[in-house]
Each structure stands twice: as structure tokens, then as C-alpha cells.
Amino acid sequence: MVSVAIIGGGNVAFHLFNAFKNAKSVNVTQLNSRKEFDLKSIDIAIIAVSDDAIAEVSKKIDNKNLLVVHTSGSVSMNSLENNGRKGVLYPLQSFSKEKKVNFNEVPFCLEAKKEDDLELLEQLAATIGKKIYRINSSQRQRLHVAAVFVNNFVNHLYKIGNDICKEHNVPFEVLAPLIKETASKIEELQPKDAQTGPARRNDKKTIKNHLELLNKEQQKIYKILTKSIQNGY
Amino acid sequence: MVSVAIIGGGNVAFHLFNAFKNAKSVNVTQLNSRKEFDLKSIDIAIIAVSDDAIAEVSKKIDNKNLLVVHTSGSVSMNSLENNGRKGVLYPLQSFSKEKKVNFNEVPFCLEAKKEDDLELLEQLAATIGKKIYRINSSQRQRLHVAAVFVNNFVNHLYKIGNDICKEHNVPFEVLAPLIKETASKIEELQPKDAQTGPARRNDKKTIKNHLELLNKEQQKIYKILTKSIQNGY
Numbered sequence: 001m002v003s004v005a006i007i008g009g010g011n012v013a014f015h016l017f018n019a020f021k022n023a024k025s026v027n028v029t030q031l032n033s034r035k036e037f038d039l040k041s042i043d044i045a046i047i048a049v050s051d052d053a054i055a056e057v058s059k060k061i062d063n064k065n066l067l068v069v070h071t072s073g074s075v076s077m078n079s080l081e082n083n084g085r086k087g088v089l090y091p092l093q094s095f096s097k098e099k100k101v102n103f104n105e106v107p108f109c110l111e112a113k114k115e116d117d118l119e120l121l122e123q124l125a126a127t128i129g130k131k132i133y134r135i136n137s138s139q140r141q142r143l144h145v146a147a148v149f150v151n152n153f154v155n156h157l158y159k160i161g162n163d164i165c166k167e168h169n170v171p172f173e174v175l176a177p178l179i180k181e182t183a184s185k186i187e188e189l190q191p192k193d194a195q196t197g198p199a200r201r202n203d204k205k206t207i208k209n210h211l212e213l214l215n216k217e218q219q220k221i222y223k224i225l226t227k228s229i230q231n232g233y
Numbered sequence: 234m235v236s237v238a239i240i241g242g243g244n245v246a247f248h249l250f251n252a253f254k255n256a257k258s259v260n261v262t263q264l265n266s267r268k269e270f271d272l273k274s275i276d277i278a279i280i281a282v283s284d285d286a287i288a289e290v291s292k293k294i295d296n297k298n299l300l301v302v303h304t305s306g307s308v309s310m311n312s313l314e315n316n317g318r319k320g321v322l323y324p325l326q327s328f329s330k331e332k333k334v335n336f337n338e339v340p341f342c343l344e345a346k347k348e349d350d351l352e353l354l355e356q357l358a359a360t361i362g363k364k365i366y367r368i369n370s371s372q373r374q375r376l377h378v379a380a381v382f383v384n385n386f387v388n389h390l391y392k393i394g395n396d397i398c399k400e401h402n403v404p405f406e407v408l409a410p411l412i413k414e415t416a417s418k419i420e421e422l423q424p425k426d427a428q429t430g431p432a433r434r435n436d437k438k439t440i441k442n443h444l445e446l447l448n449k450e451q452q453k454i455y456k457i458l459t460k461s462i463q464n465g466y
Binding site: 051052074092093094096099105106107109131133135138139141142143144145146147148149150151152153154155156157158159160161162164165167168169170171174175176177178179180181182183184185186187188190191192194195196197198199200203205206209210213214217218220221222224225228229231233 | 284285307325326327329332338339340342364366368371372374375376377378379380381382383384385386387388389390391392393394395397398400401402403404407408409410411412413414415416417418419420421423424425427428429430431432433436438439442443446447450451453454455457458461462464466
């Protein structure tokens, strides 16, 4: 039996707590990061707070025997300021409180100072998940940037597509199958090889026509991405 | 029984021919757009050639009783130069020859000069598909631009994510669940409401850290999309 304390009250803390609650070999409690907390009988403390608060919260932990991990994609392991064992348990998914999380589909990116601790984290992650990776701080930071491209920025392009449809009374659902297909295509093909469209074909006439249909902000994005595709960046 | 001729030899022609071949109430033949063709016993001619060739191919058809349609997202119906009935049957999907197409998942965007012809196209599309929309030329052109954003440009962002991972020996598959989740989230939420991440939070520290990890070209794209998210465009 592993005793885990989840420190924090945000989306990640909420979903991790609910998942560990149902794991057989885990005892889990959730603690408020702003109050004083007691970690006497705890094996692993998971600090699931905003990036800026990680150092401060970890500083409050003076139990050397405890493994302290954070859950952030962009903060290095060494930002933890507890004076003992350190690690990272980064669940790479976009969490919202309303939407249930299937942790079997969530990659866990794990890191620890010591091999023993890494193995402990692997065992812990395996109680709720299936996709488990060893990712060091430098790799994790890169992964986090890459995630911004394939999640936040992709979602913004969906928004622009939605705006264009709305403005011309076209139901956005018409684009739903294409969006799905685009996302699933790269399971079989490298994104580079999956590329199609006017930029890839260097179809100047269509590109010109498209630009005339867009507003200024949309044009900027259209141009820079078209150029980037053409340059092979 | 409807007799359909598909004129052209590209991906769209290939997949439409294969689909109609298995439809019970359709008789289909495939014709080479570069040779002379005879359309005597044909009800509907589907011109599935490159955008630039549509006008020229349609000009060769002098049968007034025939319904002539093209399959392009960006060419207006009036670009057809046959002297009779005109329409559009635009299957909104990204086709590649190697990948089998499930036409039940492909939206058909239909247009015709006359209501009768529109109904005929609806019947025809229904023999192979389920998602059938009436979309006029102006709407279709907008839909085509929107499709570039949610397909070609999104795929390019996947490519950048892949590049970042490759450079740091992180398997791209770590991002696969996030990519899927991002695509499926917008079935429940408006893209605007689904947005998360440093740009949305205006998390300047993370944005600065991210920019330092990117090359010049990636930085340009990161900046313009971050700004666009922040401005709500």
C-alpha cells in the first residue's frame, strides 16, 4: 500500500485524486496547498498547483523520507525546494473539471533523481494509467512546447475555422469529419507526409482567392503558415 | 437506375468510382478527361479533375440533357462551361489513394441551378453517403478556406510538434492522446471555450521560456498564434 497526498485544488489535483481513490493499492488524501499540512504517514506527495507556486509549496515540506513530485510540464525537477527526494509526475493531457478523464489514455511523463524513486513512480502511475514514459526535465520542457502547438494552437485554428463558418451560415459540423481524419491520419503517416492542400501544391491561384476571403488577422496567420509549409519548416 | 460518368483519374475520381460501383441503384463508368468521351446514355457527369481543368473539360460536353457537376471546394458552379444543367458535388475530405474512404463519414456539399437537380444530387449522394448538405458557391468557398485552417494548417502544427520531439528524442506518440482529445473536445465545446494554455492564461513567464526553446521559424508562428489567441481573433 502506497500513501499518497495530493496537494492542490485545481483540475489536475481533482482528477488525480478521483483516479487514485479508485486504485486498489493506493491510499490517497487531498490537501489544501494554502494551509499547513501534515505529511507524517505519507510516502509520496504530489504537488499539483500552479507553476509559480511549486517552489513555495515544496519548501514547506521538511520530511526527508518523503518523495515529493510536481505535475507540471514546464517546471524543472530542481525547482522543487524540499530537502529530500524529488521527482516529476506529469500527466500530459488537457484537463477541464467538467470532462471525465480516462487515465488509461493519458501519458505519464516521469522523472526522479534516483532510479528507485523512478521505479516507485512507475508503479504508482501504473495503478491508474497505461502509457508511462521516462522523460527528463529538458525533454519535458520541449514536450510542453510541442503540446502548445498540437493542442492550444490547433484549437485556435479550429476557432478560426468556426468563425469563418459562422459568418457565412455554414454549420461547423460539416468540418468535423475532416478534423477527425486529420488527427487520425498521423497515426499512420508522418505529419510531413500527410500534408496536402494549396500551400503544399504551391497553388497560387487558390491561395490568392483564399486571402481575399479572410480578414486581416486571418490573412496574417494564413500567410505565415502557408510560407512555413512551402519552406518545409 | 442512375447512370453516372466520372471524368478524371485523380484521388477523388478513384474513390468516388469505387464507392458508386458498390451502390445498388447506380451505374458508373470512369472516363479519361484528356480523351474524347461519349456521354450518350449518361444522366450525371461528375468532373473530378484539378480546379484549373474544370472549365475546359466541361466545355467538351455538348449534351443539354445531362447534369454536369464538379467536385471542387474552391471553384464556383458557374465555372462549368457546358451549355445545360449544372451543379456541384463536393466531398469535403482529404483523400489519399492509399487510404480507404468511408463515405458514410464524408460530408457531401451539394449545389445545383435547379431544385430538381439538387434533389437528384441528394439522391445520388445518399447511395454512398449519409452527411448531405446544401451549400452554395459562396459558402463552399468559405468552407474550403476554413478546411485549409483545420486540415492543412493543423497538420503543419502537428509537423512542428513532431520536429520538436524528434530533435530531443521524445517519441511523438506521447502527444497522440492530446491530439485526439483536442480534436474530440470540440464536439462538445465551442473551440473558443475549449481553449487552455499559456496564451489564454497570459502566462508571460511560460511564453518566454517556450520562445527560448524554439528556432526562428517556430518562434514566428508561436508569437503570431499566441497574440491571436490573446486578442480573441
